[in-house]
Amino acid sequence: MIESLPAITAALDEQEDFVLVAHQDADADSLGSALAFAEYLDQRGKRVAVLAPKPVPQGLSYLPGFARVNREEISAGSTVIAFDAGSPSRFGDLGPRIAEAPLTILFDHHISNDGFGDLGVVDRQAAATGMVVLSLLQSWGAEITPDMATNLYAAIFTDTGGFRHDNTSGPVLHAAAELVDLGADPAFVALRSYKWRPASTLRLQALAASAARYELDGRLIWTAVTQRMLREAGAALEETEGIIDLLQTLDTMLCAVLFKEAGEGVTKVSLRTRGRLAAHELVADLGGGGHFRAAGAELHSGLLEAEEAVLRRARAAVLEAGAE
Numbered sequence: 001m002i003e004s005l006p007a008i009t010a011a012l013d014e015q016e017d018f019v020l021v022a023h024q025d026a027d028a029d030s031l032g033s034a035l036a037f038a039e040y041l042d043q044r045g046k047r048v049a050v051l052a053p054k055p056v057p058q059g060l061s062y063l064p065g066f067a068r069v070n071r072e073e074i075s076a077g078s079t080v081i082a083f084d085a086g087s088p089s090r091f092g093d094l095g096p097r098i099a100e101a102p103l104t105i106l107f108d109h110h111i112s113n114d115g116f117g118d119l120g121v122v123d124r125q126a127a128a129t130g131m132v133v134l135s136l137l138q139s140w141g142a143e144i145t146p147d148m149a150t151n152l153y154a155a156i157f158t159d160t161g162g163f164r165h166d167n168t169s170g171p172v173l174h175a176a177a178e179l180v181d182l183g184a185d186p187a188f189v190a191l192r193s194y195k196w197r198p199a200s201t202l203r204l205q206a207l208a209a210s211a212a213r214y215e216l217d218g219r220l221i222w223t224a225v226t227q228r229m230l231r232e233a234g235a236a237l238e239e240t241e242g243i244i245d246l247l248q249t250l251d252t253m254l255c256a257v258l259f260k261e262a263g264e265g266v267t268k269v270s271l272r273t274r275g276r277l278a279a280h281e282l283v284a285d286l287g288g289g290g291h292f293r294a295a296g297a298e299l300h301s302g303l304l305e306a307e308e309a310v311l312r313r314a315r316a317a318v319l320e321a322g323a324e
């Protein structure tokens with residue numbers, strides 16, 4: 001795939017039917033970007049459907065337009081526009097839809113992007129896919145409504161960890177300020193992103209935090225969320241979102257790992273790193289990917305086997321980082 005703006009512009013002019021897809025375990029960057037783009041295509045009189053693999057995280061229900069997700073009719077020949085993932089496998093049960101589409105356009109910012117899609121803009125320097133979408137919309141002279149601004153603000157705000165990760169730059173804060181001027185409400189987005197969780201989520205976070213293991217003088221911290229913990233907390237798997245953020249607050253941490261027992265023989269892994277440790281490299285040969293500071297993988301193995309595979313790599317990387 002190449003960065004192919006003229007061809008994308010032409011496709012948006014010529015095509016009438018679009019399916020916009022967010023990735024598995026959608027986040028505000030993926031779904032917010034899709035919803036903002038959907039409204040832009042609405043304005044242009046196109047037929048648009050927004051899809052996200054199920055279960056769609058209900059924590060995102062505050063995003064304007066959330067109610068349209070997985071609701072609209074889709075015609076088979078639609079152009080697919082995929083948001084915020086580097087590989088078709090990240091789109092879960094929507095993978096076949098993407099594969100069958102006559103034309104696929106990708107907007108993304110992952111380092112580990114494998115270049116899928118016929119057309120696209122992949123800006124590996126961008127803090128969020130929302131940044132990519134915002135600059136495209138601006139270059140096309142789109143009218144950015146307050147709802148679009150809220151979706152894009154949520155995308156950028158959450159992919160920078162609430163303007164706390166080291167991808168928080170001048171251009172990011174300028175874009176955020178612009179979106180606020182266009183009608184995004186920063187306090188509302190902050191409330192719903194980081195200060196709004198059901199009791200089951202709090203209980204699950206407590207269980208996961210108290211089960212955390214500290215290794216190599218606290219340079220490696222990890223924990224696992226088991227199906228049993230989910231039952232005990234009365235929580236769904238999507239409520240594990242946020243636990244990795246808790247782990248990575250440890251002052252001594254170089255590498256934080258969260259294992260999620262997703263089902264029989266399926267373990268999901270989230271990683272965060274500090275210093276020279278590259279998160280996406282730690283899981284690259286396990287089929288995972290992501291960013292320098294944040295990465296993930298879905299392993300087709302049981303919890304213990306997944307722990308062994310990832311922790312072996314994590315321990316080695318932490319020791320190597322300490323030896324430099």
Ligand SMILES: [Mn+2]
Binds near residue numbers: 029127128159
């Ligand atoms: Mn993103």
